[in-house]
Amino acid sequence: MEIRAVIIDDEPLSRQELLHLLSEHPDIQVIGEAPSAEKAMEIILTKEPDVLFLDIEMTGMNGVELAETLQHMKKPPAIIFATAYQDYAVKAFRVEAVDYLLKPFDENQLAQAVSRLKMRLKPAEVKPPSAGRLAVQSEDRIIYLEPDELLYVYREGRDTFLVSEKGTYPTKLSLKELEQKLKHYSFFRVHKGYLVNIKKVEELVSWSTNVFELKVRNSEKLIPVSRNYVKELRETLEL
Template sequence: MELRTIIIDDEPFSRQELQHLLEEHPELKVIGEANSAEKGLELILREEPDVVFLDIEMTGMNGIELAETLHKIKKPPAVIFATAYPDYAVKAFRLDAVDYLLKPFDEEQLAQTVKRLLQKGHTAKKPSGPGLGKLAVQTEDRILYLDPKNVLYIYREGRDTYIVAEQGTYSSKAALKDLESKLKDYSFFRVHKGYLVNIEKVEELVTWSASVFQLKLKNSKDHVPVSRNYIKELRESLEL
């Protein structure tokens, strides 16, 4: 299950930008947004989200005041301040904010914020082990059911997604983020904006330069690109 997330910001562009960036993090699912603290409070009380991304400088009640109010409710969400103003950082952390994001948003900083959120224990309930289901792949005349453990990697090219398994390569209309969500209980890791890799199949990390990395996989001649933004977390996942 994803962490149910609400964005509260009086700037439409900021809300859209943050929602777009959060699409790269399937652990979080945006379920609503509000353009004021007052409307945001109504939304929080109605939806009971797990996480709130909260602007500070807004007309009427500001973000700090809303965060103070949230401490009084029965199930307060985790708060991440997202603002153009660095001056409120001390107040924010006194209110137990998970993080303090500065605009314009940086993808790597946001990734670290999500990681910090999960490390602090703000995680949705997960099943005790991997599911027993198969990954369904639609072909022209049949539906194939792949064991996720036999999938090497998945990548996006144009409007299509390709699933590369030990027994062959299959196309899918599913979005990469949807497949990432379905495979969250297996050993898949996002290594690039357009690639998911089964880290159990990783054999080598090849370093071409300070910013160019590739993965060599077992039983495959393919090399999978690794974005610099993901290299640190990938190594933490791979190494003892």
């Protein structure tokens, strides 16, 4: 796993030392250096690094203030503070820093920090879909539906319905509960009241810049699509 890093420190010698030590870790690729938080922001926004090795006491915005600012990003980089000051450890914990390295840098402590970083950035394990099916209770029987057979799921008032080519079935599960159960299958929320099996989608119909609907296989119903979901839906559907 290649980890893209930026070193931020107003002391050139400290940046050089850290750059040299990180060269012993082939998984870490240093893609930029900055002498200040302001200069670092330009690199962070354009190159989107995985981790920052961040000094604290710098001219202008300090490292903790930069880390707090980055928390507002959709996907902020991980932070490893690299500083001569011990007094900011509590604040480092509040911004969920991976580690807190003190100057002069110790090779073993740096190795431990890199190890923690790899654990932080390790992708979450995705469980494969289970062999289970959705159970639908009728008056005198339980019907089991294969998730892949479903066309879509929708909410109407307080009731939730599962729609397949064989019929429409009420369920006691909420749409949110079904979204969780079906998350490992090919279902996509297209509207606050609809989940759609994207393998069954045949057409995306645009009536205007604000009105979109989906047509699914073997169904005459046009399913509303919220404008906020259109871009992500197209990225999911198209090669």
